[in-house]
Structures are given as C-alpha cells and as structure tokens.
Amino acid sequence: MNNYEQWVGIDWGTTNVRFWLLATNGTTLDEVVLPLGMNTVTSGQYENIILDTITKWSLRHTPLRVITCGMLGAKNGWFEAPYLTTTCDSIDCDKLYSVQTNSSTLDVKIIPGIANYRPTYDVMRGEETQIKGFVTQNPDFEGVLCLPGTHTKWVHIKNSIIVSFQTFMTGELFDLLSHHSVLRHSVDTQLVDEEEFINAVDDTLSRPELFAQRLFYVRARSLLANTSKEKATSRLLGTLIGTELAGSKPYWLGHKVALIGSKKLTGMYQRALDLTGLETEVFDATENTILGLKYVHDRLAKEIPTNN
Amino acid sequence: MNNYEQWVGIDWGTTNVRFWLLATNGTTLDEVVLPLGMNTVTSGQYENIILDTITKWSLRHTPLRVITCGMLGAKNGWFEAPYLTTTCDSIDCDKLYSVQTNSSTLDVKIIPGIANYRPTYDVMRGEETQIKGFVTQNPDFEGVLCLPGTHTKWVHIKNSIIVSFQTFMTGELFDLLSHHSVLRHSVDTQLVDEEEFINAVDDTLSRPELFAQRLFYVRARSLLANTSKEKATSRLLGTLIGTELAGSKPYWLGHKVALIGSKKLTGMYQRALDLTGLETEVFDATENTILGLKYVHDRLAKEIPTNN
DSSP: OOOOSEEEEEEEOSSOEEEEEEETTOOEEEEEEESOOGGGOOGGGHHHHHHHHHGGGOOOOSSEEEEEEEGGGSTTSSSOOOOEESSEESOOGGGOEEOOOSSTTEEEEEOOOEEEOSSSOEEESSHHHHHHHHHHHOTTOOEEEEEOSTTEEEEEEETTEEEEEEEEOHHHHHHHHHHHSGGGGTOOTTOOOHHHHHHHHHHHHHOGGGHHHHHHHHHHHHHHHOOOHHHHHHHHHHHHHHHHHHHTHHHHTTSOEEEEEOHHHHHHHHHHHHTTTOOEEEEEHHHHHHHHHHHHHHHHHHSOOOOO | OOOOSEEEEEEEOSSOEEEEEEETTOOEEEEEEESOOGGGOOGGGHHHHHHHHHGGGOOOOSSEEEEEEEGGGSTTSSSOOOOEESSEESOOGGGOEEOOOSSTTEEEEEOOOEEEOSSSOEEESSHHHHHHHHHHHOTTOOEEEEEOSTTEEEEEEETTEEEEEEEEOHHHHHHHHHHHSGGGGTOOTTOOOHHHHHHHHHHHHHOGGGHHHHHHHHHHHHHHHOOOHHHHHHHHHHHHHHHHHHHTHHHHTTSOEEEEEOHHHHHHHHHHHHTTTOOEEEEEHHHHHHHHHHHHHHHHHHSOOOOO
C-alpha cells in the first residue's frame, strides 16, 4: 500500500494550466501556472509537461497521486473522459478516468465534465470540481450558482446535486470584441468606470435585443463624443453582463446566488445583480477547485490504491 | 474647362477597395478590387495606390475626376471628411471633401459619412452613397432601408431624406465567432441549411436575451449530438440575424423594407424577414454605390470644374 502524503492537483484550462503541490489536509504547499492550455498542447505532450513541472518538488512517493480536472479530459485534450449527465452529483468517484501513463511514477485521475441534454445541450469541464468544492463547504445551500468566466455557467443545484445548467459565452465575447473587433480602438481591458458599467447593465437588462446595436454604439460614441476608454470599456462590459443577466433570469429570479470566480469578475457580477435586489455571496474559484480536488483525494485515500 | 468624358469611382472599405472606370452615363467600363482596405493602408499611401491602379486605363483627361466614398474619409483614413448629421440628405454636393493631391492629374472628392446623435450615437461611411443611388431610382419609396454587412445599417428615410439610422455589428460578430472563438471548431463559413437557419431566427426573435447562451449551444450541440458544420453555421447565422431583427423591430414593424447588399446576405435577411410577414425587396449594393457616385459626378459636371 502506497503512502500518499503529498499529492498534486491540476486544473488544465483552455489557455493556462495550474499545478498545486498539496498536503494530505489540502493545504497548498506550492503553485505553478503555465501558459500551456489545451489550445497550445497536443495529446502526446501532457505527460511530459506534468513530469517536467513536478520535478522541482522532488516527491518521494511512487506512484504519485495526481488529481486533475478541466480541458485535458476533452475530446481534443489528453484522454477523453466521458461526461456525466445531469441530473447528477458534481463528482462521482466511481466515474473518474484513470490515465494509462507511460511513466509508472504517476497515478493520474481525470475528473469528468458534465453534459446537459435537457432543456438544452450544454457542457462543462472544470467547473464541476469547483461546484463539488463549494457543496462540501456549504451542504445546506439552496439556490443557484454562477461561475463567471470565458464561458459563464449558471447552475441549478438541489441537495448538492446538479439539476441543470446553462452556459453564456460572455467572457469570450468580451475578449473577441476588445481585441479583434472595431471596438479595439475604443476600449482598454483594464479600466472600469463604475457608474457607466451600472448604467449599461441597467439599459441592457431592459432591452437585451439591442445587443449588436449597443456594441456599435460603444464605437460610435467614442468617435462622436470622444468618450474615454474607461467609459467605453465599462459600457461594453455592462452590455455583455446585462444581456447575460436578462437571459439567465429564469435561473436567478427569486433565488439566492453564490458567485464562484476571480475577485474581479465576481465583483462585477455582484454589482450588476445588486441592481435586481438579489442576495449574492462571493466565493473564490481557486479555493473551491482545490477543495473539489481534495474531495477526490480523500475518497481515493480511503480505498486501497491500485495501479489500475 | 476640362472635358470629363471618363471618370473613376472608388469605394474604399475597411478590408478591400473597389475602383471603377466609368463612362459619363455611368456605365461600368472596368472594375478593379484590391485587398488594400483602410486597415492595411497608411494615409500617405492612398494617392499612390490610386495612381498605380488607374495607370492601366491610360486616361487622357487631366485632371481626372475621381469620386470616392467609404473609409478613406474616416479619422484613420486618408483625409477626415467631416460627417453630415441627421436629419439630412444622403449626399450634399456642397459638403464634398476636396482632396489636395500631390499630383495635378487628379481631382479627388470624398463623399462624407453621416452621423446620428439622436436617439443614439451612430455613424456610417459608404452606405450614404448606396442610399443616394437607391433614392435616385426610387424617389417615391416610403419605408425602411436595411443594408446588411459587417455593420448592418437600418435606415429610416422620408421623402428621400435620412431621418435616423441604427447599426448592428452582426456581420463582424459572425466573422469573430466563426474564425476566432471556440465555435470555429464547429462551423464552416460557406454552408447554409435553410430549415436550421429559419428555426434559429424564429427561436431568437422570441428570446433575444439568450444570445450568449445560444452561441454556446452551437458548440455544445456539436459536441453532444455531432451536429454537422452546415447545421451549426446556420444556427449561428440565424441566432445573429434573429437577434438583430428583434432589436431593429421598431424600424421594420409595419414598414416596407428595401434590402441593399450582396445577393447572399440580402437573401438571408429576406428569408428571415419572411417569418414576420413583411414585404421586402432586394437591391444590389454595387449597382447602387455606382449610382450614388454617378449622382455626384453628374452634379459636378454641371458646374464649371475648378482645381480648388
């Protein structure tokens, strides 16, 4: 029987990958972030990237337990870990994907993503781990989760189980528009004017159908009224988040909302949701990802580890 | 007094520039299209590009009359031709911008774009020339113009005068999403499935607030249901055009709509508008651009030409 004293957690995103060296109790001992997301890595490279990264930690234990989530389990990732399907637990330890590594020093598990077939097709990979982290800490939470990001998720949970979810491409739209569209001349990705942001959310919540017109308005106003980049950026952000809130209303209306994400993003969603009079609470994404990974680690530690 | 027998028309867009050699009666004698739009040209290069292009036509007349419209008159173009402001005629020949060229063989006029300050900031450059072309041929038209493109314009005209207009970034969103977003894996820019397109327009017209969710649906469905690229593309196009029609409803509701643009785009808008029971008619963009340029040419031909 192996002794898993230290272990490694990995969240492999589309643009970045994050490695954590973790103690048995879940304490983070070290963190490494690399710009080697799924978009830039081929399936043959994953194992070497993991081995290269953990070398510096000089880990004694063989095999080393590595618990992973995110896009490495996608069709174009390392190995495709088949989706769980809603209604389901956010993580089912009987459905982990055990990777056949070339190196015998690694014992890698991939946490599967989740698919939603009704009322609409939808998928997540990575967020299920944050959700598990959240529900382990908040088992009595009744309400809706919102995980803002490139592909923002709205998740309906009941008794800690995922009932359904919907994704909004809000973050990706912001990146595309601010870097690649005609709006790139008018905006700056760093600046936020609070009043302008709130006005834009308010305008868009009530007239979401004007989305594509409100985008061009950002450009036209900067040409005709010399609007600052700060105002233009805030208008764009408010238009995007306001449109999303109009569309996700069936999720949040009348519910308590837990926002899980980065400080900056959850702050914006919280201020936008304040307009609706909603009660919101903010939780950190990294913290909950690690809690979700630890949930898997703890479950596996109770079993007699096998090398598959 | 110079003899302007042949003349040159130019429509300088963001990505391409189109040159026409025209007879006095407006007949197109030759056409040249170059990928030298405003995005790739600096202000010092415009005159040489014009001189290089027209060389092959061995034109006798000096100075040569060159009537232009489009982005060469923008702030980052050749010379900034100040906007006209609504309510206004689509072209005011007293407000043409006369370019001080280095070469004495050119007499270049830029047709100014149009700005809208109320009810919302908006701008156009190039479309005013198509609109003038249209109204010279359809002086009794009562209704609304729609000019689909990168930045689709909805234009309210009355007695051939532009009362107001609104721009929707629909075409640019399609380009961004199909080439740079996660949807690039699922779509193909060439294929259209008619039924899927119409269903998407219908869905989106009634639920435009779900815009960012309907985009991700395209991706999720192709992952979970192996949707063809044809269906995914048609769903994306229908979602974009349906959202625009929901937002532009105050323009088209209860009006006759004249669509001016390329055959492919106007065809899609026409089929989408058919769903609303609206009466639409289609007009060609190039033909109307040349008619608008000719309107200016004819007006100037009546004056005694000056070299400014």
